[in-house]
Amino acid sequence: MSSWGNAVKISIFGESHGKGIGVVIDGLPSGEKIDFDEICIQMGRRAPGKDKASTPRLEKDIPEIMSGMLNDTTTGAPLCAIIKNSDTRSQDYGNLLTNPRPGHADYTGHIRYGGFNDIRGGGHFSGRLTAPLVFAGAVCRQILERRNIKIAAHISSVGKVKDKCFDGVNISDELISRLSKTTFGLIDQNIETEMREVIEECRMNRDSIGGTVECAIVGFPAGVGSPMFYGIENVISSIVFAVPAVKGIEFGAGFGASELRGSQNNDEFYYDGDTVKTRTNNHGGILGGISSGMPIIFRTAIKPTPSISQSQKTVNLAEHTDSTLEIHGRHDPCIVVRAVPVIESAAALAAVNLLAEVQKL
Secondary structure (H helix, E strand, O other), X not given: OOEEOOOOEEEEEEOOOOOEEEEEEEOOOOOOEOOHHHHHHHHHHHOXXXXXXXXXXXXXXXXXXXXXEEOOEEOOXXXXXEEEOOOOXXXXXXXXXXXXXXXXXXXXXXXXXXXXXXXXXXXXXXXXXHHHHHHHHHHHHHHHHOOOOEEEEXXXXXXXXXXXXXXXXXOOHHHHHHHOOOOOOOOOHHHHHHHXXXXXXXXXXXXXXXXXXXXXXXXXXXXXXXXXXXXXXXXXXXXXXXXOOEEEEEEOOHHHHHHOOHHHHOOOEEEEOOEEEEOOOOOOOEEOOEEOOOOEEEEEEEOOOOOOOOOEEEEEOOOOEEEEEOOOOXXXXXXXXXXXXXHHHHHHHHHHHHHHHOOOO
């Protein structure tokens, strides 16, 4: 299914090379003023064709709102938006009907759907489907900001080149504001040149590179979430893994906590006025699946773009023989850059659902 959410539900539709893609958002509160210009800023951060670090495919990605808003305000009815596709080259994908791309969903999709799946540009498996996800997230983040909850993410690493990590205890509004507007989001902007050099080297070698994205939700109230099956980690993970190319997620100290002692990993409590805080934030703002009031911090691992132009070994599904494949078309040498606003949007959708579940939205 391509639907997600309980209190606020999204349903994403379309294919990479179809007439258009879109999303229906059901369960949004009525009376929420939505700034369309702010939505376009977020859509532009994800949109292709603006940087050598991304695919040269050009798409304006301007959403057309079909229902659910009147005078820039949510009505309470399902909010539907469509994004038209324009710059498609379906002929570049003709050989993939029988020769699945290594690392892509061509083969598994062929088996799952009996060969009827749309392989043009990856069809419904394409990263193009993250555009309506960003639209939905852009709407939700405005609702959250009105409740003093802010979200920001940055490129944590590209290959072995790493950015600084968020300060788990104190993330400034200035940093959040800067990151939420840029298309190459870094805490340490001095590392940008080195990251771009790695991406460019891969592009020139007809290859690709992976990396990680770190995301923070700041201002999220304590006491939201549940133990066991509907904890905050569960909810965030379930939508983050809807983003193509995500292969892993960790919260707070994550896997690094496995190397620590309890005396090192435990975050000690203290009172800041009437508010309980922790002096460190190895728990990433979540204890027992429930928010502690500290920033919720998680990192996602993004695999290298599977569509590369180098000759690769594959199979011919029609002839049942081994084969070779050279992929044509336009693809990102590094998905990580454009994944940043997508991860933020997934976080916004998760946060809205969690708050709505406990009537705090």
